[in-house]
Amino acid sequence: MKFETLPGFRSFYPEQCSVRNYIFDGWRRAAKHFHFLEYDTPTLEPLELYKEKSGEEIVSQLFNFVDKGEREVALRPEVTPSLARLAGVKAKSLKRPVKWFNIGEQFRYERPQKGRLRSFYQFNVDILGEPGVAADAELVACLVHCLQGFGLGQSDFKVRLSDRHLWVLFLEHWGLADSDQASALSVLDRLHRMDSEQLIKALRPYFKESSERFIDQLNQLLSVKDIDDLVQYFSSLSLSDEIADRIETRLKDWTSFISLMQSLGVSESIQIDFSIVRGLAYYTGFVFEAFEASGEGRALAGGGRYDDLIERLTGNTMEAVGFAMGDVTLLDLLESKALLPDFHSKPDLMLFFTDESARSKALSDAHYLRSRDWSIDYPLKLQSFSKQFKIANQKRLSLALVYGSEELERGQVLLKNFKTGEEMRIERNPEGIHERLKVVLSKISSDESSLHKPFKD
Amino acid sequence: MKFETLPGFRSFYPEQCSVRNYIFDGWRRAAKHFHFLEYDTPTLEPLELYKEKSGEEIVSQLFNFVDKGEREVALRPEVTPSLARLAGVKAKSLKRPVKWFNIGEQFRYERPQKGRLRSFYQFNVDILGEPGVAADAELVACLVHCLQGFGLGQSDFKVRLSDRHLWVLFLEHWGLADSDQASALSVLDRLHRMDSEQLIKALRPYFKESSERFIDQLNQLLSVKDIDDLVQYFSSLSLSDEIADRIETRLKDWTSFISLMQSLGVSESIQIDFSIVRGLAYYTGFVFEAFEASGEGRALAGGGRYDDLIERLTGNTMEAVGFAMGDVTLLDLLESKALLPDFHSKPDLMLFFTDESARSKALSDAHYLRSRDWSIDYPLKLQSFSKQFKIANQKRLSLALVYGSEELERGQVLLKNFKTGEEMRIERNPEGIHERLKVVLSKISSDESSLHKPFKD
Numbered sequence: 001m002k003f004e005t006l007p008g009f010r011s012f013y014p015e016q017c018s019v020r021n022y023i024f025d026g027w028r029r030a031a032k033h034f035h036f037l038e039y040d041t042p043t044l045e046p047l048e049l050y051k052e053k054s055g056e057e058i059v060s061q062l063f064n065f066v067d068k069g070e071r072e073v074a075l076r077p078e079v080t081p082s083l084a085r086l087a088g089v090k091a092k093s094l095k096r097p098v099k100w101f102n103i104g105e106q107f108r109y110e111r112p113q114k115g116r117l118r119s120f121y122q123f124n125v126d127i128l129g130e131p132g133v134a135a136d137a138e139l140v141a142c143l144v145h146c147l148q149g150f151g152l153g154q155s156d157f158k159v160r161l162s163d164r165h166l167w168v169l170f171l172e173h174w175g176l177a178d179s180d181q182a183s184a185l186s187v188l189d190r191l192h193r194m195d196s197e198q199l200i201k202a203l204r205p206y207f208k209e210s211s212e213r214f215i216d217q218l219n220q221l222l223s224v225k226d227i228d229d230l231v232q233y234f235s236s237l238s239l240s241d242e243i244a245d246r247i248e249t250r251l252k253d254w255t256s257f258i259s260l261m262q263s264l265g266v267s268e269s270i271q272i273d274f275s276i277v278r279g280l281a282y283y284t285g286f287v288f289e290a291f292e293a294s295g296e297g298r299a300l301a302g303g304g305r306y307d308d309l310i311e312r313l314t315g316n317t318m319e320a321v322g323f324a325m326g327d328v329t330l331l332d333l334l335e336s337k338a339l340l341p342d343f344h345s346k347p348d349l350m351l352f353f354t355d356e357s358a359r360s361k362a363l364s365d366a367h368y369l370r371s372r373d374w375s376i377d378y379p380l381k382l383q384s385f386s387k388q389f390k391i392a393n394q395k396r397l398s399l400a401l402v403y404g405s406e407e408l409e410r411g412q413v414l415l416k417n418f419k420t421g422e423e424m425r426i427e428r429n430p431e432g433i434h435e436r437l438k439v440v441l442s443k444i445s446s447d448e449s450s451l452h453k454p455f456k457d
Numbered sequence: 458m459k460f461e462t463l464p465g466f467r468s469f470y471p472e473q474c475s476v477r478n479y480i481f482d483g484w485r486r487a488a489k490h491f492h493f494l495e496y497d498t499p500t501l502e503p504l505e506l507y508k509e510k511s512g513e514e515i516v517s518q519l520f521n522f523v524d525k526g527e528r529e530v531a532l533r534p535e536v537t538p539s540l541a542r543l544a545g546v547k548a549k550s551l552k553r554p555v556k557w558f559n560i561g562e563q564f565r566y567e568r569p570q571k572g573r574l575r576s577f578y579q580f581n582v583d584i585l586g587e588p589g590v591a592a593d594a595e596l597v598a599c600l601v602h603c604l605q606g607f608g609l610g611q612s613d614f615k616v617r618l619s620d621r622h623l624w625v626l627f628l629e630h631w632g633l634a635d636s637d638q639a640s641a642l643s644v645l646d647r648l649h650r651m652d653s654e655q656l657i658k659a660l661r662p663y664f665k666e667s668s669e670r671f672i673d674q675l676n677q678l679l680s681v682k683d684i685d686d687l688v689q690y691f692s693s694l695s696l697s698d699e700i701a702d703r704i705e706t707r708l709k710d711w712t713s714f715i716s717l718m719q720s721l722g723v724s725e726s727i728q729i730d731f732s733i734v735r736g737l738a739y740y741t742g743f744v745f746e747a748f749e750a751s752g753e754g755r756a757l758a759g760g761g762r763y764d765d766l767i768e769r770l771t772g773n774t775m776e777a778v779g780f781a782m783g784d785v786t787l788l789d790l791l792e793s794k795a796l797l798p799d800f801h802s803k804p805d806l807m808l809f810f811t812d813e814s815a816r817s818k819a820l821s822d823a824h825y826l827r828s829r830d831w832s833i834d835y836p837l838k839l840q841s842f843s844k845q846f847k848i849a850n851q852k853r854l855s856l857a858l859v860y861g862s863e864e865l866e867r868g869q870v871l872l873k874n875f876k877t878g879e880e881m882r883i884e885r886n887p888e889g890i891h892e893r894l895k896v897v898l899s900k901i902s903s904d905e906s907s908l909h910k911p912f913k914d
Contacts, residue, residue, distance in 0.1 A: 003506040003542055003770070005499055006530060011543055014494035014557065021495065033827035035804040035834040037471035038478065042462055043500070043562060043576060044520070044532070049460040063501070065522030068566050073463060075501070085460055086468055095851070097837050100471065105500060109525050119500060127837070134837040145827060263820035313460070347492040363720035370490035370602060377492040380554050380584070380591040394552070 008110075008118025018343035020121070023327050024103055027123040030146035034138065036101040036125055041082030043105065047072040052313060053081045053282070063107045063118075075107035079124045080306075080322070081313060087128050088314025096129030098318075099138075115298055115329045125303075126322030128310070133253050136286045136305060136321050137260035143290055143301055143323050144266040150330070151339040157300060159266075159290045160273035164283045164304065165250055167274070170221065173243050174214060180206055182281045188218075189277040221274050227258050230272060257286065282306045288323070292333055300333065301325035347377040348441055350400045352388040358403035361428065365401070368430035374437060392418055398444050401433065419444055465567075465575025475800035477578070480784050481560055484580040487603035491595065493558040493582055498539030500562065504529040509770060510538045510739070520564045520575075532564035536581045537763075537779070538770060544585050545771025553586030555775075556595075572755055572786045582760075583779030585767070590710050593743045593762060593778050594717035600747055600758055600780050601723040607787070608796040614757060616723075616747045617730035621740045621761065622707055624731070627678065630700050631671060637663055639738045645675075646734040678731050684715050687729060714743065739763045745780070749790055757790065758782035804834040805898055807857045809845040815860035818885065822858070825887035831894060849875055855901050858890065876901055 005011055012020055031038065047064050064074035076082060079102050087098060102124045112118055125142055127135040140159060147157055164185070171181050187202045194202065200211050207214040217237070224230050234247050261267045278287040287304030291297050303323025310318040334340050349369070351362040359382065366376045379388055385402065392400055402414040407425060413433075415424045417440065426436055462468055469477055488495065504521050521531035533539060536559050544555060559581045569575055582599055584592040597616060604614055621642070628638050644659045651659065657668050664671040674694070681687050691704050718724045735744040744761030748754050760780025767775040791797050806826070808819040816839065823833045836845055842859065849857055859871040864882060870890075872881045874897065883893055 003503050003509070003538075005542075006501055006503065006524075006528065007526075009499035009501060011499060011539070012497035013543065013547075014496050017495045017497050020497070029830075032832050033830070035802075035832050037802055038474045039471050040469040040474050040477070042466035042468060044463055044466060044564070046460050046463065052460070060525075063524060067463075067520060068517075069464075071463065081460075082468070085462075086470065090470075099834075107501070130837045132837060138837065141824070145824075148828075259817070260820065263817040263824070265821065265824035345492075345494055360716070360720040363717065364722065367598070367602075367720070367722035371605075373486075373490070375489050375492050377556075380587045380589060380595065 006118070008112035010117065010119065014345065015343055018345065019331065019340060020327065022341065022343070023121070023331060026150050027101075027103055027146065027325070030142060030149050031101040031123075031125060033145060034099070034142045036099045036142070039083070039086060039100050039102055040104060041076065041079055041086065041102065043076055044073050045076055045082060047074045049081045049085070049313075050074055050077065053084075053309065061108050061110060063109055076104070077106055077108045078324070079104055079106070079122065080126075080309070080324075083124070083126060083322075084310045084313045084320075087318055087320075088310045088316045091129075091310070091314070091316035091318050094129065097135060098126075098128040100128070101125045115332060117328055121327040123301075123325040123327075124322060125324075126320060128318050128320045130321075131307065131319040133257040133286070134260055135319075137257055137264060139303065139321055139323060140261060140270070140288060141264040141266045143288075143303070143325070144269045146325070147290065147300065150334055152333070152337070154268055154293075156293055156333070156337060157269070157290055158293050159270050159288050160276045161270055161286065161288045162272070162274050162276035162278075163250070163254070163286050164278070165285050166247070166254075167277065169243060169247050169250065173237065173239055174207065174210075176206055185277050186281070191222075191275055191277075224272055224274060226272060227254055230254065278302060278304055282309045284308055285321070290325070292329075295333075295336065298329045298332075300329055344396060346395050346397055347375040348399065349374060349376055349437060350388075350392060350395075350397055351376065351378040351403065352385060352392075352400050353378070353403040354382060354385060355405075356382070358405065358408060361408065362401070362403045365428070365430050365433060369434060369437070372434045374434070392416075399437075399440060415440070417444075419447070463575070465569035467574065467576065471802065472800055475802065476788065476797060477784065479797065479800070480578070480788060483607050484558075484560055484603065484782070487599060487606050488558040488580075488582060490602060491556070491599045493556045493599070496540070496543060496557050496559055497561060498533065498536055498543065498559065500533055501530050502533055502539060504531045506538045506542070506770075507531055507534065510541075510766065518565050518567060520566055533561070534563055534565045535781070536561055536563070536579065537583075537766070537781075540581070540583060540779075541767045541770045541777075544775055544777075545767045545773045548586075548767070548771070548773035548775050551586065554592060555583075555585040557585070558582045572789060574785055578784040580758075580782040580784075581779060582781075583777060585775050585777045587778075588764065588776040590714040590743070591717055592776075594714055594721060596760065596778055596780060597718060597727070597745060598721040598723045600745075600760070600782070601726045603782070604747065604757065607791055609790070609794070611725055611750075613750055613790070613794060614726070614747055615728050615750050616726050616745050617728050617733045618743065618745045619729070619731050619733035619735075620707070620711070620743050621735070622742045623704070624734065626700060626704050626707065630694065630696055631664065631667075633663055642734050643738070645732075648679075648732055648734075681729055681731060683729060684711055687711065735759060735761055739766045741765055742778070747782070749786075752790075752793065755786045755789075757786055801853060803852050803854055804832040805856065806831060806833055806894060807845075807849060807852075807854055808833065808835040808860065809842060809849075809857050810835070810860040811839060811842060812862075813839070815862065815865060818865065819858070819860045822885070822887050822890060826891060826894070829891045831891070849873075856894075856897060860885075872897070874901075876904070 050058050062074045062077055067073050105119055106122050107119050110116060127139055144159060167185060168181055171184055176184055184206045203211045220233060224233050231251055261270060276287055276289050283304045284307045285305030289302040290300040301323050305321040307319040310320060351366055353359045353362045362378055369376050398419050400416045402416055404414055407414050411428055412425045413428045415426050507515050519531040519534055524530050562576055563579050564576050567573060584596055601616060624642060625638055628641055633641055641663045660668045677690060681690050688708055718727060733744055733746050740761040741764045742762030746759040747757040758780050762778040764776040767777060808823055810816045810819045819835055826833050855876050857873045859873055861871055864870050868885055869882045870885045872883050
């Protein structure tokens with residue numbers, strides 16, 4: 001084969017496309033339940049937009065090029081910078097809170113590997129223009145609800161919760177200047193990937209001879225599991241009055257946040273985990289990541305509050321909190337838990353005939369029935385009924401209408417139900433066939449949907 | 458604003474995104490009625506794939522570049538070459554006929570103008586592996602059905618039908634060698650854009666001193682309006698026996714094709730029009746284009762049979778017929794005919810409250826009702842009921858549940874119907890609220906959908 005698909009890109013044959021659309025439908029359904037509105041942004045954007053958000057080093061991960069009009073452009077690696085532009089431009093006229101979502105393809109030039117492709121889809125959900133924790137709670141609830149909608153339960157995933165704001169206060173307590181906080185946090189973001197020797201070495205520039213003592217306090221913070229622990233932890237530190245006040249204020253936000261999530265029925269899926277820092281420098285408040293609760297524990301989604309980004313990119317102030325969920329690890333997880341339905345597709349009804357004259361009648365009925373919203377198929381070649389029944393069997397068809405010459409002479413057709421084996425002669429009257437289909441197919445589909453998995457809590 | 462959208466690309470705010478999704482839904486619905494299955498292909502492909510299909514000159518219209526792995530790549534300008542690869546690779550195992558469709562973004566580096574953007578969406582519908590005219594008829598029927606599904610009628614659009622096969626026989630009759638046919642057809646494809654002097658000049662290389670006589674016969678062919686005209690026209694030419702036989706065989710295909718389209722109820726939308734040549738060299742049989750019937754008469758969709766392409770690209774034989782419809786001119790037409798519905802989006806129900814304790818109850822109900830597939834929203838800030846009713850009004854809300862302290866003391870909530878002005882105290886029991894919503898909202902939505910436009914014939 002000469003023209004292979006590029007590495008890290010996917011072709012979707014109908015079966016894979018059904019799976020992909022099942023994911024999209026689940027995302028859209030969750031967004032609808034929370035009344036987020038869908039938006040979309042260009043697939044190709046000025047390169048500058050991404051450099052401005054993430055710095056020059058992002059370029060190595062982009063599909064970027066110079067277009068025929070000498071513009072530096074890039075395939076979008078994420079939707080947030082474009083969202084910031086859309087919302088920022090209309091910051092003054094948009095009714096707040098803005099609750100928006102996007103489902104779109106993203107492109108990153110990375111080494112393809114399990115769970116990571118060069119092209120993938122992302123579900124982005126954001127609340128803009130609302131600084132209060134009620135927005136954060138609504139978003140985390142939407143994330144949990146979305147995963148539950150795919151049939152995933154508490155044993156399948158957890159949402160780990162942390163707080164850039166408290167992290168910064170903690171670093172201030174340790175005397176770190178503003179300028180050092182971001183880079184220290186990016187060290188802490190890589191905590192899991194370092195042994196204790198590497199960690200000390202990486203932290204030494206910030207904490208000098210106090211590094212060991214810092215790591216002790218750090219380990220206690222990392223062992224915090226609930227809000228009581230958290231309050232307890234900070235009251236055990238000898239804080240300056242000023243920092244103690246600011247931490248107390250922030251802990252009140254925590255209490256509200258946790259209590260809102262309790263009301264929203266999602267607190268059981270939440271774990272406090274301060275090892276979640278989220279590398280991206282632009283987060284300003286609560287941050288969270290959803291992980292597989294077993295297996296390799298891979299990340300399913302991540303997000304948090306980023307109150308400064310829209311102002312930085314557009315000059316207009318607009319607070320923001322959002323999350324992104326990718327399709328690749330989600331799909332792997334649903335597959336491994338056998339949570340993907342059977343995607344076999346069949347028409348509502350096939351029309352069978354063996355000669356021109358019967359075909360002409362069948363096609364005329366097809367025309368009518370399709371306009372009544374039925375999915376109708378028929379063989380494009382004239383062939384024997386026995387061949388056509390074989391096709392019905394291969395397609396796992398439920399229903400066919402047989403245009404036999406005997407029936408047609410009496411103005412009738414034969415309705416064959418392959419599920420029950422029943423056959424029924426009915427008048428060949430399109431309106432009547434339509435009414436009959438409503439009855440028979442609602443019976444068949446209610447039998448089939450009784451196998452459907454319920455929403456799992 | 459620093460990072461503007463690139464020329465020819467679109468941002469979709471929620472309202473525009475609803476319009477776009479309305480188009481996608483209409484496309485998907487038509488495909489479902491005809492039982493086409495959705496597939497998708499990579500957005501980025503090897504440049505070679507497009508050069509192989511369309512020749513070196515295509516490159517000037519592409520967004521192409523060299524990626525970080527030194528691969529020559531291009532954003533897809535059309536889906537057909539990728540479809541040919543998908544189907545060709547599995548030519549031996551795919552059950553025929555293959556009825557597939559795609560909805561996808563395409564990219565062309567052209568001068569943006571009315572009806573033409575650098576990024577647009579296309580609905581591609583193809584039947585593969587079936588050489589008979591029944592496939593062509595099914596496709597044209599799907600095209601007509603799709604446009605009718607948007608409320609467009611016979612006065613709004615026409616499908617013009619022509620035949621590359623007959624064109625080639627006609628040119629053979631005029632003694633044109635194989636090698637000259639394609640280039641002569643590409644001249645004829647530009648017929649409309651030339652005056653008679655230009656036309657003679659362009660045809661001279663092929664027909665020499667017979668050019669005037671050719672143009673006379675050409676004009677008669679162009680005036681053919683129905684199948685009887687067509688038969689009549691060819692019987693009036695003095696054809697060689699061999700060509701006469703081949704034309705007779707082809708005219709039998711025409712008769713079947715027209716008769717199948719009659720059965721499928723779409724013949725009223727069809728016009729025979731031999732000025733449709735479709736420039737692309739790869740067509741081999743019937744070709745067709747759907748046009749606006751008024752206004753600027755712009756093309757809405759185009760397609761035809763291309764039996765050789767899959768073999769040329771993949772080495773595996775697979776006949777094919779397909780069409781593509783773009784979103785841009787379709788959208789313009791639907792707008793100009795006022796055929797776009799009102800896309801105002803609102804939740805099924807909003808929950809209103811003024812204090813923490815009521816909020817906690819409301820959020821708990823939101824959790825339950827969302828899991829029962831309702832779209833639920835509530836204010837993220839605590840605010841007065843009068844402010845909240847103002848929001849309800851702005852959102853043109855139908856229903857709200859009011860968590861007033863008096864009602865809550867009695868274990869009740871107030872259901873407000875903004876459409877009728879009715880208020881009703883109901884038990885605050887999530888299951889009961891769910892049942893109540895089913896009744897009230899089905900009433901509201903049946904009232905609203907009685908305004909919905911029917912399928913127009």
